[in-house]
Amino acid sequence: MQTASDFRQRSEEALGNPQIRRNFRFAMDGLMAKRRAGLSDPREREQLRTQCAGIRVNALSKLPELLEQLEGNCTRNGIQVHWAESVDEANNIVLEIMRQHDATRMIKGKSMVSEEMELNHFLEDHDIECLESDLGEYIVQLAGETPSHIIAPAIHKNRHEIAELFRQKFPDIPFEEDPEKLARSAREILREKFYKADVGLSGVNFAVAETGTLCLVENEGNGRMCTTVPPVHIAVTGIEKVVEQLSDIPPLLNLLVRSATGQHISTYFNMISSPRKPGEKDGPQEVHLVLPDNERSRIYEDDELINTLRCIRCGACMNHCPVYGRIGGHAYGSTIPGPIGSVVEPQKIGLDTLGELPTASTLCGACGEVCPVRIPLPDLLNRLRYEGVRNNNDGKVKGQSEQRKGTEAWIWKSWSWLHVQPMLYRLAMRTATRLRSLMPRKLGPWTDVRRPPRIAARTLHELAREKGFDNA
């Protein structure tokens, strides 16, 4: 189990590693600049954000009906739908499908839900080879790491580090630092794997209830390969990814891509509506859709926390987060890092384990300002801080109240006691000003890098009174 000190330790390690710092700064600056350029007209941008927020809010407001409709339409199209309560159940469903086909090799497109399921480990424990085909995911897999960003999993590495990794793993391939050549080498290694794979697995960006269509956004073409070359395609996605109708897709796709990378359109956009039909020359014979719940229904129950589920996983909130940019994704110790990670992960895993994450924000609001679906991220972080320390537990949020500590609670109680008694407060402030020469020069870590603040000679209350403002 993770603890607060783990987060602290990992973030301090990251802060102490200049290479990681440079890699993130460089990458985040690039992504921010691209979004700015891609969404340069503020009126259009804000209008699109409102429209997309509306689409997601609408979908969530009818989630149960839409999921039923999605299941009906997928089934009619020949896509087999599987519901899973937990990640264990979802893993076992995937394993069962593999077993039905005597499959031992899986090729994967990018899927954060499969990361949430820790599917690779699970399948490897059952002697199934799982190979990531998204370049970033592939790099992370080669290095034995986890993604540090939801759309750019290997963003913590620069090209020298990646070239070095390739050199170690594939000594026969010439050592190349040019990103294009690196990508080409990876592609050559992977291409053969696509043909040998028994099953292809992908995520889903949007599942359209109206038509039973699974939409997949990608830039490398590996997603298309995963979903068309192997004889079986398994798509996994959270139950919140459903939207009502096909006409919801153009604005969502538009803003997702522009928020994520500043592109006007992704290189590939796949709409999967059925397995191969009679007479068709390609496509998988079977398509499965696995829909894990994993605490989403619990999040759905709360009027405010439900907004967590609007997320379309564009990554903009982390790109713009000054904390994420400094400590990187691994410090969070959760599948999804950054502001949305600090909101969604403690709700899934529990505030007892990840309750420190909502405090790892200055609430500067940069995340909420860029979120394409207007998730009020700072408000949700604030809410989860409350859930972590509240003393009247209603059991609605996992690990509620587990962050409450005796001394901290006592400090806030005393603080409150003083600030509800104006006379006492004035006396305390006045006393502090009179004793200001006694103020210590060292104030814990604050003064490691700063001069201590100077207490004024007289309080504002005194000055206001003297100037006659105090006439109420």
Place this chain on the structure above:
Amino acid sequence: MERQRHYPEKPGRIYFFGTCLVDLLYPEASLAGMQLIQREGVDVIFPKDQTCCGQPAWNSGYRDEARAVALAQLKCFPLDYPVVVPSGSCAGMMRHHYPRLFKNTPQEQQVQALANRVYKLTEFLVHVLKITLKDLGTPAKVALHTSCSARREMGVAEEHEALLQQLGNVELVEQERKAECCGFGGTFAVKHPKISAEMVSEKAEHISNTSADTLVSGDCGCLMNISGRLNHQAEKIKGKHIASFLWERTNADSQ
């Protein structure tokens, strides 16, 4: 975040909420704010029973404690005069978070009515008083750090610049990454001191790179943080709250 706010005509009277940090560390900032408003012919009332808006506890998750303190402030503003606050985060607390804090309580409506008449000092000077400033000061080179809450929660970053641009002898210089947070974040600086230290160090570096002689900020929290860092490095840059800066440069007796 708000965009279009409807501003009233210039009122005869206002309440001033000084904030706790200012009370103890920067009283001259609030005093200057009150004097700026008074000079425009508006009566300023500083209710003496005010203490703190409750924000520190609210942002730490201690809602009951925050609500108790906020409730004590409600009593300070019984009449419907505008409430002017010299800090973006305290103004944001009263304007945006009080309604959340008092949702489903007997004070819900009273609180909403209060929230509707809370203004950040700078937006009040620009939009309600439509103040014009005459610079009496000597030439100065100024870097401005608008707090994140003023910028993103209250949406009043431009008002700060507009005020400084009225000063003829002031050259406003722009630091790199000016919209990025300084790393204060209230209890964030205490809970995550290393991350905060990194953020403020970079912020201070960008500001000293501008060779500004003065750092002006709209929030005393940011000011305490960034100035504390600059002074630690023996930088000669003076830190000032925007209200003090405006008052000193436009008041004949301060010259």
